Amino acid sequence: MARPNAAPIPESEAVSSLADLQALDVLARLAGRDSPMHRLDARAKLLATGAFVVGVVSVPADGFASLPPFALLWLLASALAGLAPGRLLRPACAALPFALMLGALNPLLDRRPVSLGSWTVAAGWLTLATLLGKALLAAAACTLLAACTEFSDLCAGLARLGLPRAFTQQLLFLWRYLGVLAQEAARMARARDLRSFPGSAGRSARVAARLIGCLLRRALERAQRIHAAMLCRLWSGELPRARAAAFAGGDALFLAAALAATAACRFLPLTAALGACFARLP
Amino acid sequence: MRGVRVEVDSASYTYADGTDALHSVGFVLEPGESVGLVGPNGSGKSTLLSLLNGLLAPTAGQVRVGGTVVQSSTLSEIRRSVGLVFQDPDDQLFMPTVLEDVAFGPMNLGCAPADAEARARRALDAVGSTDLLSRSPQRLSLGQRSAVAIAAVLAMDPDVLALDEPAGRLDPRARRTLISLLRGFPHTRLVASHDLDLVLDLCDRVLVLDRGRLVGDGPAPELLADGAFLRRHGLELPLGLGPAPGGTAAPSARNVPTFVWYKN
Numbered sequence: 001m002a003r004p005n006a007a008p009i010p011e012s013e014a015v016s017s018l019a020d021l022q023a024l025d026v027l028a029r030l031a032g033r034d035s036p037m038h039r040l041d042a043r044a045k046l047l048a049t050g051a052f053v054v055g056v057v058s059v060p061a062d063g064f065a066s067l068p069p070f071a072l073l074w075l076l077a078s079a080l081a082g083l084a085p086g087r088l089l090r091p092a093c094a095a096l097p098f099a100l101m102l103g104a105l106n107p108l109l110d111r112r113p114v115s116l117g118s119w120t121v122a123a124g125w126l127t128l129a130t131l132l133g134k135a136l137l138a139a140a141a142c143t144l145l146a147a148c149t150e151f152s153d154l155c156a157g158l159a160r161l162g163l164p165r166a167f168t169q170q171l172l173f174l175w176r177y178l179g180v181l182a183q184e185a186a187r188m189a190r191a192r193d194l195r196s197f198p199g200s201a202g203r204s205a206r207v208a209a210r211l212i213g214c215l216l217r218r219a220l221e222r223a224q225r226i227h228a229a230m231l232c233r234l235w236s237g238e239l240p241r242a243r244a245a246a247f248a249g250g251d252a253l254f255l256a257a258a259l260a261a262t263a264a265c266r267f268l269p270l271t272a273a274l275g276a277c278f279a280r281l282p
Numbered sequence: 283m284r285g286v287r288v289e290v291d292s293a294s295y296t297y298a299d300g301t302d303a304l305h306s307v308g309f310v311l312e313p314g315e316s317v318g319l320v321g322p323n324g325s326g327k328s329t330l331l332s333l334l335n336g337l338l339a340p341t342a343g344q345v346r347v348g349g350t351v352v353q354s355s356t357l358s359e360i361r362r363s364v365g366l367v368f369q370d371p372d373d374q375l376f377m378p379t380v381l382e383d384v385a386f387g388p389m390n391l392g393c394a395p396a397d398a399e400a401r402a403r404r405a406l407d408a409v410g411s412t413d414l415l416s417r418s419p420q421r422l423s424l425g426q427r428s429a430v431a432i433a434a435v436l437a438m439d440p441d442v443l444a445l446d447e448p449a450g451r452l453d454p455r456a457r458r459t460l461i462s463l464l465r466g467f468p469h470t471r472l473v474a475s476h477d478l479d480l481v482l483d484l485c486d487r488v489l490v491l492d493r494g495r496l497v498g499d500g501p502a503p504e505l506l507a508d509g510a511f512l513r514r515h516g517l518e519l520p521l522g523l524g525p526a527p528g529g530t531a532a533p534s535a536r537n538v539p540t541f542v543w544y545k546n
Binding site: 235 | 373374
């Protein structure tokens with residue numbers, strides 16, 4: 001008999017963590033698009049992103065006023081990539097809880113009064129806001145990079161920037177099998193949920209531990225099969241090199257512009273200049 | 283050269299934990315022959331396939347491919363010659379794009395990148411998947427992944443194809459496509475499967491394994507029609523040869539050739 005008001009089946013934790021992976025998948029799909037940013041060499045984008053992150057992170061603890069120019073620069077870059085800022089910010093928010101954990105006590109510990117226009121607040125609030133803003137901007141820069149560069153190009157770029165190939169190969173394998181493993185985990189969690197009832201031991205830590213152990217064993221078995229498949233195709237210890245793309249003049253131009261803009265955001269009083277511009281408007 | 287002779291000479295294999303997976307198994311595959319390998323779970327089918335290209339070395343006996351003994355000094359030659367297609371295509375497709383994955387084998391063979399790419403394109407063409415070139419294996423359907431996994435092996439230009447449960451989880455249409463694809467290959471083929479209808483469609487001859495022993499070796503239409511023999515070894519008649527649910531013989535095109543009436 002149909003029960004129109006039946007409660008929906010609650011999503012298990014594994015399924016919701018699968019949703020997090022879907023966020024990654026969204027970024028990967030965006031990376032397959034085409035735009036001037038997408039066409040740039042991965043190395044140029046990697047270095048520009050690195051400089052941007054260093055620029056943001058080096059802003060002093062109470063330098064909230066220096067962040068808006070960085071945000072504008074980021075908006076400009078995402079517009080160049082043809083990507084909606086909202087879609088990039090959502091996955092970037094994953095960094096916020098960590099920043100919050102670090103700075104949650106600032107308002108209590110640092111109670112020096114600071115005046116913001118006509119308001120006076122504890123300096124701790126300002127440092128907390130700066131910390132959150134810095135974390136969000138740094139993470140947003142990374143999601144933008146991930147959303148306009150194919151992961152394999154990113155790994156090839158990292159390798160050509162001198163990162164050990166063993167490391168970039170591990171990243172590639174992680175990327176390839178993360179989804180496969182997550183699906184396996186979700187299937188196991190669903191099988192557990194289907195056989196556990198309110199009040200039963202189905203959700204106990206012991207069952208969860210067994211589930212994780214089982215997942216680890218399956219991952220190991222899969223790794224052995226993949227290794228066997230690689231041996232079958234005469235793998236000798238190194239993945240064949242991907243096609244080497246040349247670092248073109250456009251890439252160099254982009255990198256120079258990005259570095260200059262980042263330096264300007266960090267070292268020039270752009271916020272004050274912007275404010276003065278707005279003040280002069282009739 | 284295509285299709286070489288494969289000789290398995292009283293090969294045995296015992297796993298490290300003492301499991302006796304194969305016990306003195308011997309047979310010969312003639313060049314270009316398509317042979318089915320059937321048997322219940324745990325009968326040693328996958329172990330036998332692993333012996334063919336030296337993923338496992340027999341604890342006793344010998345395997346020869348085209349006259350070359352499978353041993354550690356001949357492994358790279360053997361693995362070029364024997365292409366093993368795994369049951370789960372996810373185990374086999376690990377590169378970021380289909381083209382890179384199919385070119386992986388040729389690159390390891392020492393081909394120049396352009397040459398490897400040309401071989402990969404030819405192999406993908408052979409399985410009708412050239413349109414998937416730049417796709418990521420994660421984003422393909424199971425049927426597409428199976429086809430690409432076969433292309434990845436074909437790109438090595440093998441003489442022998444060893445397939446482990448090739449249509450395991452495919453839907454009927456993908457399974458049918460795969461069967462007609464495999465039927466057209468000139469290689470010596472050994473197809474391990476529970477799907478006896480697939481074996482009947484693909485193979486003229488069938489080997490039956492049970493608990494590590496070779497218990498049957500003969501023409502597929504005869505061996506797979508022997509219900510008592512199959513049941514004894516944990517198998518059932520293929521649907522194409524079995525009795526209809528009502529108990530009468532199935533009006534299958536196989537055992538009731540319709541042209542009989544026209545002839546008389």
